Amino acid sequence: MSKRIKSLPQQRGFVLFDVVYEDGSRASNRRVPMEILGGLDGDEPARDLIAEQEREIAQKAGRPAREIQSLTRSPAPVPKPVM
Numbered sequence: 001m002s003k004r005i006k007s008l009p010q011q012r013g014f015v016l017f018d019v020v021y022e023d024g025s026r027a028s029n030r031r032v033p034m035e036i037l038g039g040l041d042g043d044e045p046a047r048d049l050i051a052e053q054e055r056e057i058a059q060k061a062g063r064p065a066r067e068i069q070s071l072t073r074s075p076a077p078v079p080k081p082v083m
Contacts, residue, residue, distance in 0.1 A: 016074035021066040029074055047071050
């Protein structure tokens, strides 16, 4: 019988980003799937996805889409101790 080789854990879930728009407004904790990140493009796929989401939201709201000025990863939440 051969040994079973453990597979590496898959990274799933979302990465949170803070977005600052050209008009100075800010959106915190915009969710981006982890699968599209991590390549040679860095966080650029996240910018494209968030810009697409913004266009869809603006279209539904009947207003022009806001342009992204900066995009940074949100800090990881600190787990609260259980008492």
